[in-house]
Amino acid sequence: MATQNETFKKVSEEKRNPVQQNPYGPNPADFLSNVSNFQLIESTLREGEQFANAFFSTEKKIEIAKALDDFGVDYIELTSPVASEQSRADCEAICKLGLKAKILTHIRCHMDDAKVAVETGVDGVDVVIGTSQFLRQYSHGKDMNYIAKSAIEVIEFVKSKGIEIRFSSEDSFRSDIVDLLNIYRTVDKIGVNRVGIADTVGCANPRQVYDLVRTLKSVVHCDIECHFHNDTGCAIANAYTALEGGARLIDVSVLGIGERNGITPLGGLMARMIAADRDYVLSKYKLHKLRDLENLVADAVQVNIPFNNPITGFCAFTHKAGIHAKAILANPSTYEILSPADFGLSRYIHFANRLTGWNAIKSRVDQLNLNLTDDQVKDVTQKIKKLGDVRQLSIDDVDSIIRDFHAEIATPIIAPKGEAAGAVDEEIAITEEPEAKRQKTEN
Amino acid sequence: MATQNETFKKVSEEKRNPVQQNPYGPNPADFLSNVSNFQLIESTLREGEQFANAFFSTEKKIEIAKALDDFGVDYIELTSPVASEQSRADCEAICKLGLKAKILTHIRCHMDDAKVAVETGVDGVDVVIGTSQFLRQYSHGKDMNYIAKSAIEVIEFVKSKGIEIRFSSEDSFRSDIVDLLNIYRTVDKIGVNRVGIADTVGCANPRQVYDLVRTLKSVVHCDIECHFHNDTGCAIANAYTALEGGARLIDVSVLGIGERNGITPLGGLMARMIAADRDYVLSKYKLHKLRDLENLVADAVQVNIPFNNPITGFCAFTHKAGIHAKAILANPSTYEILSPADFGLSRYIHFANRLTGWNAIKSRVDQLNLNLTDDQVKDVTQKIKKLGDVRQLSIDDVDSIIRDFHAEIATPIIAPKGEAAGAVDEEIAITEEPEAKRQKTEN
Numbered sequence: 001m002a003t004q005n006e007t008f009k010k011v012s013e014e015k016r017n018p019v020q021q022n023p024y025g026p027n028p029a030d031f032l033s034n035v036s037n038f039q040l041i042e043s044t045l046r047e048g049e050q051f052a053n054a055f056f057s058t059e060k061k062i063e064i065a066k067a068l069d070d071f072g073v074d075y076i077e078l079t080s081p082v083a084s085e086q087s088r089a090d091c092e093a094i095c096k097l098g099l100k101a102k103i104l105t106h107i108r109c110h111m112d113d114a115k116v117a118v119e120t121g122v123d124g125v126d127v128v129i130g131t132s133q134f135l136r137q138y139s140h141g142k143d144m145n146y147i148a149k150s151a152i153e154v155i156e157f158v159k160s161k162g163i164e165i166r167f168s169s170e171d172s173f174r175s176d177i178v179d180l181l182n183i184y185r186t187v188d189k190i191g192v193n194r195v196g197i198a199d200t201v202g203c204a205n206p207r208q209v210y211d212l213v214r215t216l217k218s219v220v221h222c223d224i225e226c227h228f229h230n231d232t233g234c235a236i237a238n239a240y241t242a243l244e245g246g247a248r249l250i251d252v253s254v255l256g257i258g259e260r261n262g263i264t265p266l267g268g269l270m271a272r273m274i275a276a277d278r279d280y281v282l283s284k285y286k287l288h289k290l291r292d293l294e295n296l297v298a299d300a301v302q303v304n305i306p307f308n309n310p311i312t313g314f315c316a317f318t319h320k321a322g323i324h325a326k327a328i329l330a331n332p333s334t335y336e337i338l339s340p341a342d343f344g345l346s347r348y349i350h351f352a353n354r355l356t357g358w359n360a361i362k363s364r365v366d367q368l369n370l371n372l373t374d375d376q377v378k379d380v381t382q383k384i385k386k387l388g389d390v391r392q393l394s395i396d397d398v399d400s401i402i403r404d405f406h407a408e409i410a411t412p413i414i415a416p417k418g419e420a421a422g423a424v425d426e427e428i429a430i431t432e433e434p435e436a437k438r439q440k441t442e443n
Numbered sequence: 444m445a446t447q448n449e450t451f452k453k454v455s456e457e458k459r460n461p462v463q464q465n466p467y468g469p470n471p472a473d474f475l476s477n478v479s480n481f482q483l484i485e486s487t488l489r490e491g492e493q494f495a496n497a498f499f500s501t502e503k504k505i506e507i508a509k510a511l512d513d514f515g516v517d518y519i520e521l522t523s524p525v526a527s528e529q530s531r532a533d534c535e536a537i538c539k540l541g542l543k544a545k546i547l548t549h550i551r552c553h554m555d556d557a558k559v560a561v562e563t564g565v566d567g568v569d570v571v572i573g574t575s576q577f578l579r580q581y582s583h584g585k586d587m588n589y590i591a592k593s594a595i596e597v598i599e600f601v602k603s604k605g606i607e608i609r610f611s612s613e614d615s616f617r618s619d620i621v622d623l624l625n626i627y628r629t630v631d632k633i634g635v636n637r638v639g640i641a642d643t644v645g646c647a648n649p650r651q652v653y654d655l656v657r658t659l660k661s662v663v664h665c666d667i668e669c670h671f672h673n674d675t676g677c678a679i680a681n682a683y684t685a686l687e688g689g690a691r692l693i694d695v696s697v698l699g700i701g702e703r704n705g706i707t708p709l710g711g712l713m714a715r716m717i718a719a720d721r722d723y724v725l726s727k728y729k730l731h732k733l734r735d736l737e738n739l740v741a742d743a744v745q746v747n748i749p750f751n752n753p754i755t756g757f758c759a760f761t762h763k764a765g766i767h768a769k770a771i772l773a774n775p776s777t778y779e780i781l782s783p784a785d786f787g788l789s790r791y792i793h794f795a796n797r798l799t800g801w802n803a804i805k806s807r808v809d810q811l812n813l814n815l816t817d818d819q820v821k822d823v824t825q826k827i828k829k830l831g832d833v834r835q836l837s838i839d840d841v842d843s844i845i846r847d848f849h850a851e852i853a854t855p856i857i858a859p860k861g862e863a864a865g866a867v868d869e870e871i872a873i874t875e876e877p878e879a880k881r882q883k884t885e886n
Contacts, residue, residue, distance in 0.1 A: 024616075024646050050767075052758040052793050053750075055835035084797045086832035108766075138773040139766060171777075173467075203467050203718045203780035206649035206680050207687065231780060232718050233711035233753050237649050237680030244650065259767055259778070261751040261759045268676035275646045275675050306749030307496075308704040310676050315495040316704045323551075323582060324493075324702060330581040334614075335702070337646035337674060350495050354527045389529035392498035 024275045024337065032217055032246035036277045039249045040285075041126075041225060042073035042266065044297060045094075046106045047251065047258035049079050053301040054257065058090050060300050062097065064254075067293050069099040072285040073266075077104045077126060077251070081116050088120065095121030102164070109147070109167075114154045124164025124193065127154055130200075131180060132171035144179050148186055155190050166225060168196025173204045173212070181219050188220035194249060195220055199238065202229030202260070206241040213245030225249040228264050230256055235264040236310075240272050254297040255305070267294060271310040275337050288344030311343050320350040322357020329363050352398040354388030356381065361402070368399065370406045380405040467718045467780065475660055475689030479720045482692045483728075484569075484668060485516035485709065487740060488537075489549045490694065490701035492522045496744040497700065501533050503743050505540065507697075510736050512542040515728040516709075520547045520569060520694070524559045531563065538564030545607070552590070552610075557597045567607025567636065570597055573643075574623060575614035587622050591629055598633050609668060611639025616647040616655070624662050631663035637692060638663055642681065645672030645703070649684040656688030668692040671707050673699055678707040679753075683715050697740040698748070710737060714753040718780050731787030754786050763793040765800020772806050795841045797831030799824065804845070811842065813849045823848040 026035040045061055048054055056064070061078075068076055076099070081088035095103050102123035107113035109129035117125045129147050130139045142150075151167055158165040167187040169175055184195045197212060204212075209226070216224055226242040226249070228235040239250045256265030267290050274281040281287070291312050298305055307313055317340040319328045327334035328349060340347050351360040358374070358381040365372050365380075372380065383401050387393060469478040488504055491497055499507070511519055519542070524531035538546050545566040550556035552572035560568045572590050573582050585593075594610055601608040610630040612618055627638045640655060647655075652669070659667055669685040669692070671678040682693045699708030710733050717724040724730070734755050741748055750756055760783040762771045770777035771792060783790050794803040801817070801824040808815050808823075815823065826844050830836060 024648070024651075027650065050764045050798060052761040052763055055796065055831075079798070084828050084832045086797065134774065134777045135770065138777045139770040201778055201780040205467070205683055205687075205715075205719075207470065207653065207684060208467075210650065230751070231753065231759070232715040233679035233708070234683070234715065236676035240648055240677070241650060244648075256751055259763060260761060261753060261756045265676070272648075272675040272677065276648075303750040304747060306751065307746040308673070308699055308749065310674065310704060313704045316674070318495040318703060320495055320702060321493045327578065327582040331577065334577045334581045335644055337644040353498065354529065355493060355522070385527050388498075389527045 025277060027244060030244050030246075032214070034243045034246060034248045035240070035273070036280050037248070038243050038273065039074040040266070040269075041075040041077055041104065041249050041251045042068050042101070042253065043077040043106075043251050043263070044068065044253040044257065044266075046077040046079045047227075047263055048253040048297070048301075050259045051257035051262065051301055053303060056090075056300060058086070058093060061090050062094060064297060064300065065094050065097060065099065065101075067289070067296055068254075069097075069101045070286065071289050071293055073101050073252075074249075075104050075124075076101045077106055078122070080105060080107045080113060081120050082107065082113050088116065091120045091122065095123075104164070104166075109150045109154055111150075111153060111157065114157050118158060118161045118163065122163065124166065125158045126166045126168065126196070127151070127158075128168045128170050128196070128198065130171055131169040131176075131183065132174040133176075134174060135171050135200075144183065148183055151183065151187055152190060155187055155192055159191060164193040166194045166196055167192050168198055168225065168227070170198050171200040172197045173199050173208060174201070177212075177215075181216065184216060185219050188222050192222055194223035194225045196225040196227060197242070197247070198227040199229055199235075200227075202231030202235065204228065204238055205232075205234055206237050209238045210241045210245040213242050213247050217246040223248040225251065227251040229258070229260065230262050230264065231260060235262075236268045236272050239264045239269055240276070255294055255303070255309070257297065257301060257303075265310070266290075267312060268310040271338055274342065278342070282342065287342050290343055291345070311338065311345070316340075317345060318348045318350050320353060321355045322360060325349045325351065325363075326357055326359035329359055352384075352388075352393040352395050354385050354393075356384060356388065361398075364398065365402055365406075368402060370402065372406060372409070376405070376409065468720060470687060473687050473689075475657070477686045477689060477691045478683070478716070479723045480691070481686050481716065482517040483709070483712075484518040484520055484547065484692050484694045485511050485544070485696065486520040486549075486694050486706070487511065487696040487700065487709075489520040489522050490670075490706055491696040491740070491744075493702045494700035494705065494744055496746060499533075499743060501529070501536060504533050505537060507739060507743065508537050508540060508542065508544075510732070510739055511697075512540075512544045513729065514732050514736055516544050516695075517692075518547050518567075519544045520549055521565070523548055523550045523556060524563050525550065525556050531559065534563045534565065538566075547607070547609075552593045552597055554593075554596060554600065557600050561601060561604045561606065565606065567609065568601045569609045569611065569639070570594070570601075571611045571613050571639070571641065573614055574612040574619075574626065575617040576619075577617060578614050578643075587626065591626055594626065594630055595633060598630055598635055602634060607636045609637045609639055610635050611641055611668065611670070613641050614643040615640045616642050616651060617644070620655075620658075624659065627659060628662050631665050635665055637666040637668045639668040639670060640685070640690070641670040642672055642678075643670075645674030645678065647671065647681055648675075648677055649680050652681045653684045653688040656685050656690050660689035666691040668694065670694040672701070672703065673705050673707065674703060678705075679711045679715050682707045682712055683719070698737055698746070698752070700740065700744060700746075708753070709733075710755060711753040714781055717785060721785070725785065730785055733786055734788070754781065754788070759783075760788060761791045761793050763796060764798045765803060768792045768794065768806075769800055769802035772802055795827075795831075795836040795838050797828050797836075799827060799831065804841075807841065808845055808849075811845060813845065815849060815852070819848070819852065 026033045079087045081091045104124045106126040109127045224247040226247045228238040252266040256262035358378045361381045362377045469476045521534045522530045524534045547567045549569040552570045667690040669690045671681040695709040699705035801821045804824045805820045
């Protein structure tokens with residue numbers, strides 16, 4: 001091996017990245033990126049009400065709206081006041097709460113709906129109409145000329161009331177691109193606050209999203225809002241890529257609840273965004289309230305928090321394999337891009353299993369306030385791994401093995417054993433054999 | 444409005460897309476795309492074993508391996524045989540099953556591990572080593588020269604045994620790009636079967652992934668495998684984008700189980716891929732076995748299928764809002780990009796709620812084999828929506844209202860009411876009032 005080459009490598013490594021940059025931050029090539037300047041339209045009380053299990057009482061809606069407002073969402077979107085009489089009354093009640101978040105309601109592109117909506121006291125109206133061939137044929141049955149005419153009428157009307165107006169296509173990714181750009185330019189010229197892109201069937205992929213947003217950005221001057229369903233699991237990634245392309249606002253709901261398997265989840269998007277721009281996210285949103293917010297909504301719609309939920313899933317900050325545990329103990333950033341403390345949560349090193357390593361066990365030995373040398377920890381780790389091969393281990397099992405091992409060392413020869421360790425010790429004795437190998441773990 | 448323009452639009456709409464193309468298919472601009480030519484490395488028995496709750500007995504491992512093989516996965520990856528004695532015995536046992544899927548094991552980049560691995564009977568060995576500054580500093584503490592030397596030694600050794608070899612970096616997206624490309628080119632020249640990119644901390648975003656894969660594709664001739672953790676919710680999208688960029692193989696696990704909140708889930712990736720290339724996916728994988736496979740693993744690790752799981756979540760094919768239900772009944776493609784029948788599942792129109800519409804109720808009336816005119820259905824729909832405003836509805840509630848309404852019409856004046864409908868009818872009577880408005884629903 002060329003030592004000159006080695007020297008060069010060493011020097012160049014030191015000179016590289018004198019200032020450590022966040023590799024997950026906004027892409028400097030994206031001049032239009034809003035990754036560090038995004039807003040949330042929280043739709044648990046609109047899209048979320050379309051979730052199969054959702055039935056929100058007025059009191060529950062108010063409780064959720066207050067919690068969302070406290071969390072810091074920019075907008076709260078409510079079910080159309082024409083959906084039912086109670087929907088209208090609830091909309092009016094939430095508008096009267098005096099929240100910091102702006103209140104929106106979501107209606108069809110129709111004057112009948114708009115007239116009711118503007119009387120509820122909302123800060124803005126979100127108008128939507130299906131623009132894909134599918135929806136034009138099987139839903140409302142109207143052509144693009146009709147759509148444009150209705151849109152203009154509704155937009156002018158809502159604007160005349162001095163409140164915000166958004167125009168969104170529905171099923172945007174199966175709509176004709178020329179039709180789409182035409183209608184967006186038309187409504188932008190009238191002066192909407194924002195236009196919306198909606199992946200209504202949940203099937204757009206990130207590069208498609210980026211391309212459409214970038215193209216639209218060159219056509220309209222207003223803000224772009226995006227709404228992504230999660231049928232094919234891309235709703236968080238699509239939202240992020242939309243922001244990279246220049247979208248400003250993302251529709252979310254708590255736990256993603258909505259039609260079918262829902263939309264971009266608030267918590268998952270927070271995970272994605274904090275990795276990209278921690279300062280911005282922490283300055284706007286009370287992340288330590290996320291868990292309570294999710295529990296509130298999960299209870300209301302009678303679901304469990306998914307085991308693999310970003311951030312609040314029970315294992316999101318649990319590290320198991322020996323090699324992971326070792327590095328996490330040395331520096332959490334090795335295997336964690338998110339800091340659990342940012343969300344008021346804590347990290348957990350899973351040491352009670354056969355994939356454990358001696359660093360994880362050493363950490364536990366320290367927690368138990370016992371004194372063992374590294375070699376002794378390695379020995380006891382082998383005992384633990386052997387029992388872990390035989391059956392699932394509890395923390396008590398491991399603690400017993402450690403305490404027993406420690407007792408044997410501390411009190412030489414025929415000292416009586418601790419009670420708790422008795423049964424476990426026998427199980428180990430069966431499989432035990434000398435083993436001086438280094439720690440064997442998984443990556 | 445210019446009628447000439449309208450005529451032009453109509454003609455041009457008819458001439459457009461004479462052959463309907465799948466808008467979610469492979470991007471024709473991606474010459475290197477493997478969206479229609481991908482393979483799965485199924486890692487439930489390796490990455491999945493690192494899930495906090497996982498403890499697989501030998502019997503359970505064999506049951507899972509057989510189910511994965513039956514499903515049609517291309518590779519099955521197993522925990523390192525040096526993790527524990529039982530891990531080694533299990534690896535040998537699974538190799539002896541004679542499955543169609545190739546069996547891999549996953550080891551550290553070290554001769555001690557490689558020597559054990561090649562004796563187990565596996566078809567290939569997946570080697571991994573941390574290449575990021577973080578892992579080099581806090582995990583193994585080696586420099587890139589050491590990594591290259593170890594890699595060459597291990598690769599030559601495994602190749603000499605006539606089995607497949609993959610070399611993967613770990614934490615690839617926080618590794619120096621020049622270091623990465625250097626080591627990948629080195630191992631490609633020796634002749635590995637594939638090189639792996641791993642987003643170990645779960646924080647890469649789709650466009651980063653696309654860029655890295657495209658760049659790597661220009662450096663190596665072998666296949667590219669990708670492994671994505673899901674900490675920020677992008678594991679499915681990243682996998683898809685990697686295939687677009689030219690990666691060939693994706694690591695998955697059932698329900699995504701793995702370290703922390705896991706990796707790209709098998710089911711979620713199937714949802715994503717079938718939307719892109721249904722024929723390819725159906726030709727390779729037995730999708731109707733997905734639900735059983737997920738239930739098998741969920742039981743083994745004692746978790747529930749998340750309510751919002753792609754495809755198999757309880758509401759994945761449930762449509763609720765009136766406008767959605769109307770269009771779905773006319774043509775399921777309006778709001779469904781996935782066909783539940785492809786997965787042996789069925790669609791459900793949720794009609795028992797205040798967001799329901801008369802099309803959904805009409806469908807239910809037909810199911811009940813009752814005769815009502817459209818106007819009558821609209822009337823009964825208003826009754827249902829009113830009760831839905833008061834409390835959560837069950838299917839029985841709605842059926843009672845419909846049957847009662849039908850009975851009133853069928854048997855004029857003082858006919859006795861059906862028993863089941865009695866209580867419900869009273870509740871409705873309180874809020875009932877004449878309403879001739881058209882159906883009011885949410886989008």
